[in-house]
Amino acid sequence: MPQNEARKLILGVDLGGTKIATALATAEGEILTRGYCPTLGEAGSQDITGSILRTIEETMSLGKVRVSQLLGIGIAAAGIIDSDRGMIITSPNIPNLREVPLKHAVEQRFGIPTYVGNDATLAALGEWYFGLKKSVPNLIYITVSTGIGGGIIADGKLYTGACGIAGEIGHMTIDVNGPHCNCGNIGCWEALASGTALAREAIREIGKGANTSIAEIVGGDLSRIDAKVVFQAAEGGDELGKKLISRLAYYFGVGLANLVNIFAPELVLIGGGVAKMGDLLLQPAIDLVKERAYVALAYDVEIRPALLGDDSGVLGAVAYVLGHSGQM
Ligand SMILES: [Zn+2]
Numbered sequence: 001m002p003q004n005e006a007r008k009l010i011l012g013v014d015l016g017g018t019k020i021a022t023a024l025a026t027a028e029g030e031i032l033t034r035g036y037c038p039t040l041g042e043a044g045s046q047d048i049t050g051s052i053l054r055t056i057e058e059t060m061s062l063g064k065v066r067v068s069q070l071l072g073i074g075i076a077a078a079g080i081i082d083s084d085r086g087m088i089i090t091s092p093n094i095p096n097l098r099e100v101p102l103k104h105a106v107e108q109r110f111g112i113p114t115y116v117g118n119d120a121t122l123a124a125l126g127e128w129y130f131g132l133k134k135s136v137p138n139l140i141y142i143t144v145s146t147g148i149g150g151g152i153i154a155d156g157k158l159y160t161g162a163c164g165i166a167g168e169i170g171h172m173t174i175d176v177n178g179p180h181c182n183c184g185n186i187g188c189w190e191a192l193a194s195g196t197a198l199a200r201e202a203i204r205e206i207g208k209g210a211n212t213s214i215a216e217i218v219g220g221d222l223s224r225i226d227a228k229v230v231f232q233a234a235e236g237g238d239e240l241g242k243k244l245i246s247r248l249a250y251y252f253g254v255g256l257a258n259l260v261n262i263f264a265p266e267l268v269l270i271g272g273g274v275a276k277m278g279d280l281l282l283q284p285a286i287d288l289v290k291e292r293a294y295v296a297l298a299y300d301v302e303i304r305p306a307l308l309g310d311d312s313g314v315l316g317a318v319a320y321v322l323g324h325s326g327q328m
Helices: 045-062 102-110 119-131 189-193 195-207 227-235 239-263 279-292 309-324
Strands: 009-015 019-025 031-038 070-077 080-082 087-090 098-100 114-118 139-144 148-154 267-271 302-305
Touching: 009 045, 009 309, 019 045, 019 309, 031 045, 031 309, 045 070, 045 098, 045 102, 070 102, 070 119, 070 309, 080 114, 087 102, 102 114, 114 119, 114 309, 119 139, 119 148, 119 267, 119 309, 139 239, 148 189, 148 239, 189 195, 189 239, 195 227, 195 239, 227 239, 227 279, 239 267, 239 279, 279 302
Parallel strands: 009 070, 070 114, 139 267, 267 302
Antiparallel strands: 009 019, 019 031, 080 087, 087 098, 139 148
16 A cells, blocks of 8 residues: 555444444545454453454454554444543443543554544534535434434534533433433433333333233243334334334424424434334424424424444544544
8 A cells, every 4th residue: 555545544443332343444434344342241341441452453454454554543432431531431331331541542552543432422423424425514413222322513513512522412301200311310311212211111011911912022021122122013003012102202302302492403313223113203203393393493404314324333433533633
């Protein structure tokens, strides 16, 4: 590879609750090589950091790339991330990751600039930069799966707030008397409109004796109920499934209307596993935004599925490096 092209590759890492995914990519977002390693939930922070370093090394070796050819390494990690210091403060699905100086560990090993940010925040950046080619100045990206996360592009820039932690949209209070959330608060958006919330409500209704096919689908093992199962039941005409999804869509729409009122984005992109369930969730939520959002009187916000799918994390991490390197 000629020297003038030598530093144009970026290594993106997506550190999630179940896996570490890596991608060696060009500045245009073309993925050349991928790496993968399971994240063991009970592993200590040293072991997880070691797995990240090893997976980065393996990805570079697979792509036949030397450290000197990399512009930098970006890491999208689940949890509260102090991106100024590149430190994982806490991570909901990997409880052993507390106060982990990840940027420091990676820079010590590889000697190149490394940037760490929240996975959903970086996914917003990846969707905007690689997916939308920066075609709108204001974007909200929302990921709905076991929880709800998101990121905000405002005036053509990632909105990060103090220490880079802005965008915890899943923890805005939607119902002051609502269910407890993992964050310690009550009635958060993700406690009402995530896949976990959907499964919890299904189990509660079955416990109260509801007549539903949901229990049959999981062979009576209620611990196997997840959002997919409830959607499957609803699509088969199950009344409880339909009722629960319409409740989920309602709360999802309420949160969306709040975000639209605050940010007035041109576009809202919805990603994550629950969003893959499609129009059963999205259409009623969009209708509710038109009905409830005050600013909807002035303009039509576009709300549609995200573009990058499972690559939003790694490509977001790649975009984050480009942003820090002044190449965005
Ligand atoms: Zn919360």
